[in-house]
Amino acid sequence: MSDAVISVRGLRKSYGEVEALRGIDLEVRQGEIFAFLGPNGAGKTTAISVLEGYLERDAGTVEVLGEDPAGAGRDWRARVGFVLQECRMEPLLTVRETLEMYAGYYRRHRSVSETIELVGLGEKADERAGKLSGGQQRRLDVAVALIGDAELLFLDEPTTGFDPSARRAAWQVVEGLREIGKTVLLTTHYMDEAQALADRVAVIAAGEIIAAGTPDDLGGRREAETVISFRVPDAAAAGARAAVGGDWSGSNGRLELRTGEPTRALNELTAWAIANGVDLGALEVARPSLEDVYLELTGTDAS
Numbered sequence: 001m002s003d004a005v006i007s008v009r010g011l012r013k014s015y016g017e018v019e020a021l022r023g024i025d026l027e028v029r030q031g032e033i034f035a036f037l038g039p040n041g042a043g044k045t046t047a048i049s050v051l052e053g054y055l056e057r058d059a060g061t062v063e064v065l066g067e068d069p070a071g072a073g074r075d076w077r078a079r080v081g082f083v084l085q086e087c088r089m090e091p092l093l094t095v096r097e098t099l100e101m102y103a104g105y106y107r108r109h110r111s112v113s114e115t116i117e118l119v120g121l122g123e124k125a126d127e128r129a130g131k132l133s134g135g136q137q138r139r140l141d142v143a144v145a146l147i148g149d150a151e152l153l154f155l156d157e158p159t160t161g162f163d164p165s166a167r168r169a170a171w172q173v174v175e176g177l178r179e180i181g182k183t184v185l186l187t188t189h190y191m192d193e194a195q196a197l198a199d200r201v202a203v204i205a206a207g208e209i210i211a212a213g214t215p216d217d218l219g220g221r222r223e224a225e226t227v228i229s230f231r232v233p234d235a236a237a238a239g240a241r242a243a244v245g246g247d248w249s250g251s252n253g254r255l256e257l258r259t260g261e262p263t264r265a266l267n268e269l270t271a272w273a274i275a276n277g278v279d280l281g282a283l284e285v286a287r288p289s290l291e292d293v294y295l296e297l298t299g300t301d302a303s
Contacts, residue, residue: 003030004063005152005183006051011060013046020046022207023060033174033184035198035215037191039298043207044187051185052082052154065152078106081145081153085160087137091130095121095140098129099147106148118180119143119173135166142173146182153177155186159193171196191291201290205298215290224288226262228269229254231281243272254282 006028013021020043028034038044049055050062053069053076062068067076089098095116103109116125119139124132129140138158145153155174159167167190174197177184188194194201195215202212216222225247231254232240240255241248244265247258259265262285273280288296 004028005030005065006034006185007061007063008047008051009061011047011050011062012058013043013050013055014058020207021050021057024204024207024209026202026209028183028185029200030183031178031181032199033178033186033197035186035188035194035201036204037188037194037201037294038204042204042298044204047204048154048156048185048187052080053077078108078148079151081148081150083138083141083145083153083155083158085157087141087144089129089137089140089144092128094126094128095132095143096125098140099143102144103147108149109147110149112147115143115146118146118176120169133166135162135169138162138166138170139173142177146177150182152183152185155184157187157189159188159190167193191289191294195290203294203297211293211297218290218293221288221290221293223260224293225258225260226265226285226287227256227258228262228265228283228285229256230283231255232273232278236276236278239276239278240269240272244268 004027006026008024008026011021011024012019024047026047036044036048046055050057051064051069053072056070062070065076065079069076093101096112099112099115103112116122119142121136121139121143124136129137132140142158158174159170162170171193174184174186186197198215200212200214201218202209203218204210211218234253237250237255244257246265249256257265257269266285269280
């Protein structure tokens, strides 16, 4: 496609007899956040290293921002920003001093003050990097990646080790990148992170991309059966089953109904409950989560 920022066809890479990438195809479009998911050892790091121009491939074609990263020069690198899993900034420099230093490496760069505000470090601009919290240091990492006004950013496990509050704050920063027109390739082990941030996702396992699509569509998730679960007194369980057709199961006093028609089933179920004065305790309605689909696709633990 004409708006492809990253275009990969038939990418292969081996380490001796171990085939890390087995002919993957991948496309990331301009202005989207794309999540690359997969268990440890699946080939994510190898693929990203090729896209960043740090690792030579054995076969296939790769274009990133219209160039082959294997031979790209300084001008191309100025258009790409990187946030690695571990970044070590000079602890004695302030946030502002850090960004001023990195800005000096570029022929053209963003405003230091605007970049500080963009990542939410306005109140910490004159704080030494070594005094920042873990979440604040990660924001500084993103600011450094942005200071050269990069068009494309690679974010490698950007919230690993964060507490829930810091993760949510980091998500806001990433969402802000979309709003200013940046393209982001994100690797993460957190399925809720991919669900919240990504426009599209791809799952890699054993060196092959086994599924790709939007978070809602991945692995047929949109069409997957909905599970309606609730608690009722044992005496009412038979009545609930009789009132609503579908695939019923139950254990420990809790009933579950699997259905491809959740609206109809809920209408019939609640009508029966109201007519018979039955409380549907702890009522839940859920489709398979992105994590459920991921585990089914890869056969691994999402963590």
